[in-house]
Amino acid sequence: MNARTVLILGIKELRGLLRDPIMLVLIVYSFSLSIWTSSNAAPEALANAALSIVDEDQSHLSSRIVSSFYPPWFVPPTMITAAEIDSRMDAGQDTFALHIPPDFERDVLAGKTPAVQLSIDATRMSQAFTGGGYIQQIVTAEVSEYVAGYRSAPDPPVELALRARYNPSLDPGWFGAITSVIQSITMLSLVLTGAALIREKEHGTVEHLLVMPVTAAEIMLSKIWSMGLVVLLGSGFALVVVVQGLLAVPVQGSVLLFLAGAVLMLFAMTALGIFMATVAGTMPQFALLMMLVLMPLQVLSGAMTPRESMPEIIQTIMLAAPNTHFILLSQAILFRGAGIETVWPQFLALAVIGTVLFRLALRRFRGFLR
Numbered sequence: 001m002n003a004r005t006v007l008i009l010g011i012k013e014l015r016g017l018l019r020d021p022i023m024l025v026l027i028v029y030s031f032s033l034s035i036w037t038s039s040n041a042a043p044e045a046l047a048n049a050a051l052s053i054v055d056e057d058q059s060h061l062s063s064r065i066v067s068s069f070y071p072p073w074f075v076p077p078t079m080i081t082a083a084e085i086d087s088r089m090d091a092g093q094d095t096f097a098l099h100i101p102p103d104f105e106r107d108v109l110a111g112k113t114p115a116v117q118l119s120i121d122a123t124r125m126s127q128a129f130t131g132g133g134y135i136q137q138i139v140t141a142e143v144s145e146y147v148a149g150y151r152s153a154p155d156p157p158v159e160l161a162l163r164a165r166y167n168p169s170l171d172p173g174w175f176g177a178i179t180s181v182i183q184s185i186t187m188l189s190l191v192l193t194g195a196a197l198i199r200e201k202e203h204g205t206v207e208h209l210l211v212m213p214v215t216a217a218e219i220m221l222s223k224i225w226s227m228g229l230v231v232l233l234g235s236g237f238a239l240v241v242v243v244q245g246l247l248a249v250p251v252q253g254s255v256l257l258f259l260a261g262a263v264l265m266l267f268a269m270t271a272l273g274i275f276m277a278t279v280a281g282t283m284p285q286f287a288l289l290m291m292l293v294l295m296p297l298q299v300l301s302g303a304m305t306p307r308e309s310m311p312e313i314i315q316t317i318m319l320a321a322p323n324t325h326f327i328l329l330s331q332a333i334l335f336r337g338a339g340i341e342t343v344w345p346q347f348l349a350l351a352v353i354g355t356v357l358f359r360l361a362l363r364r365f366r367g368f369l370r
Contacts, residue, residue, distance in 0.1 A: 005214055009222030010229075013196055017230065023195065027230065030184040031238040038180035039173040039247050046134050049127050052078040052094045054085065059105035065098075065142050073134060085119055095121045096131055098139075108143060166252060166335045174249045179303055181238050182330050185231055186297065186323045189266050190290055192227040193273035198283050216366045220274060220358075227273075228266035235262055252337035261329045261347060268322035268354035275361035278368040302327045322357070325349040 017023055051074045055062045069077050077098075080088065085097045099117040107114040118135055122128045166174075236259055243249045276293065280286035298304065300314055301324040307315050318324045329346035332338035340347070 002218065006218050006221045006225070009214065009219060010226035013223055013226040014230070016196065016199060017192070017227075020195075020199070023192065026191070027188060027234055030188055031181075031234040032242055034184065035177050035180040035238055035242050036247065039177035039243075039249070046073045046127060046130050048072065049074050049096060049131050050078075050094045051075065051096045051098065051135075052080045052085070052088060054080055054082050054097070054099040056082070056102045057100050057104040061105040061108065061143065061146050062100045064146060065100065065139055068138050068142050069135075089119060089121050092121070095127050096135060098135065108147060173247070177243045177247050177249050178239075178251075178330070178334055181235055181243065182323075182327060183298060183303060184238070185235050185262055185265060186269060186326075187294060188231045188234070189228065189269035190273040190276065190294060192230065193223050193270040194277035194280070194286050194290065195283065196223050196227060197274055197277040198280070198286055201281070202283070216369055217362060219369075220271075220362055220365055223274065224267065224270045224358075228263070228270050231266055232259065232262055235259070251334050253333035253335075253339070257340060257343075258330060258333045261326060261333070261343070261350065264347060264350035264354055265322055265326040268350055268357050271354060271357040271361040272322075275357065275364050278361070278364045297321055297323050300324075302331075319349075320353070322350055322353045325353070 048071065051069055053066055053069075055066060066077060066079075078094070080097075082099060085094075085099070088094045089097060097119040099119070101114060101116070104114050104116070116139060118132065120128050120132055236255070239251070239255055239258070244251055272293075276289050277286055280289045300310065300318050301307075301321055302318075303323070307318070307324070310318075325346040329338075329343040329350075332343050332346075
């Protein structure tokens with residue numbers, strides 16, 4: 001195997017990528033705007049929900065409840081009358097309307113169970129789904145604290161103190177930004193190598209390579225190092241400039257150690273991308289095949305749902321997927337500040353899986369060239 005040949009062929013791949021504006025836009029978007037969107041969207045968290053309150057009690061307890069709704073979960077509540085609830089919700093001005101009845105404080109202190117009405121605009125699904133629980137918890141906590149203070153109840157003998165190590169405020173944007181970087185590495189390593197091979201076939205340059213003194217391994221390695229380098233540089237830029245710089249999301253561990261793990265991940269995924277391209281043959285077929293492969297990899301690897309909550313058989317099967325180990329080492333390094341002494345099993349697993357995928361892809365690629 002000639003290293004100079006692999007270098008020259010890889011430079012040819014980079015020049016071909018520069019002449020593909022769609023791929024360039026995809027790369028720039030994946031490592032910039034996509035990460036910013038994932039960090040700020042956070043659909044599972046309530047943010048700036050519109051709330052109006054009808055306070056017919058005008059007591060100290062109702063004032064405490066009104067003052068407990070504040071950003072970033074809610075916008076400052078609007079005080080309205082009961083007759084305005086339906087019209088404001090029909091006009092889309094409010095997502096939630098809380099109605100505190102008269103004599104609410106007196107009934108609570110008397111040991112009764114007065115009802116508080118909460119109207120929800122269910123057409124705003126993402127906020128309506130979580131907002132009702134937020135409001136119920138806030139009202140219940142304020143009433144319980146007020147009653148306990150009024151009756152001078154003794155302090156409980158045991159108090160549970162919760163401390164979040166990496167993300168003290170449990171801001172979902174922190175996790176969303178880093179998870180988006182990991183997912184972009186997985187996706188682009190498949191797309192770029194597969195598209196590079198199919199582009200060779202569609203443009204007829206595969207036949208040119210066949211008459212040159214190059215081997216299938218040299219052609220594969222050239223595509224792997226060139227496309228892998230593009231994704232590696234993009235991920236480094238995204239992590240340092242976008243995540244740490246623009247979004248101000250802290251990283252606990254070593255960025256260089258994470259990028260070292262990304263190199264092994266790219267080796268495995270680019271080999272898989274070449275294998276898929278030889279199976280598909282055309283770009284539309286490759287796109288369909290990528291959807292069938294990429295979605296299970298993203299969903300079942302632990303990026304979206306913790307592996308511990310999945311059935312054991314799924315956890316065992318997904319150990320054969322490279323991005324399962326990459327997500328484990330990424331979370332350990334970036335979230336918990338782990339070193340190589342902790343994540344070396346994931347590094348070893350990625351190296352073994354990458355070698356197996358490379359050999360399978362090389363065998364398939366030789367048949368593809370013939």
